[in-house]
Amino acid sequence: MEQKTQDLVPCTVSPAQALALFEQIDREIFPLFRQVLHGQPPILKVRDMKSQWGVCCPAKRRITLALRLAEKPRAAVEYVLLHEYVHFIHLNHGPDFWAVVEHFMPDYKERRAMLKS
Numbered sequence: 001m002e003q004k005t006q007d008l009v010p011c012t013v014s015p016a017q018a019l020a021l022f023e024q025i026d027r028e029i030f031p032l033f034r035q036v037l038h039g040q041p042p043i044l045k046v047r048d049m050k051s052q053w054g055v056c057c058p059a060k061r062r063i064t065l066a067l068r069l070a071e072k073p074r075a076a077v078e079y080v081l082l083h084e085y086v087h088f089i090h091l092n093h094g095p096d097f098w099a100v101v102e103h104f105m106p107d108y109k110e111r112r113a114m115l116k117s
């Protein structure tokens, strides 16, 4: 009989594994923002965050991603990372912010929905 332990296991991915995945995806997204960031890639961090998938700190050129994000489909991870990159242009979630997200990722709403499952 199969035991259902999913609810008990905190996270199946290690921070190092998560960072490796995020860095891989970052290599695809960074070129889109190379000019915005003056050619300097952001510092990527992984943290065991409960309430947020990602945080962008433009002043420190730093993006922090939740450890648990690494368990989500790649398309959803790409969305979160792009979302945080767009904060280098717009700090708040105003219409201008979402216009940039949609410009780079027209299917972002479907990707975002994958985070909820």
Ligand SMILES: [Zn+2]
Residues within 6 Å of the ligand: 083, 084, 087, 093
């Ligand atoms: Zn945001």
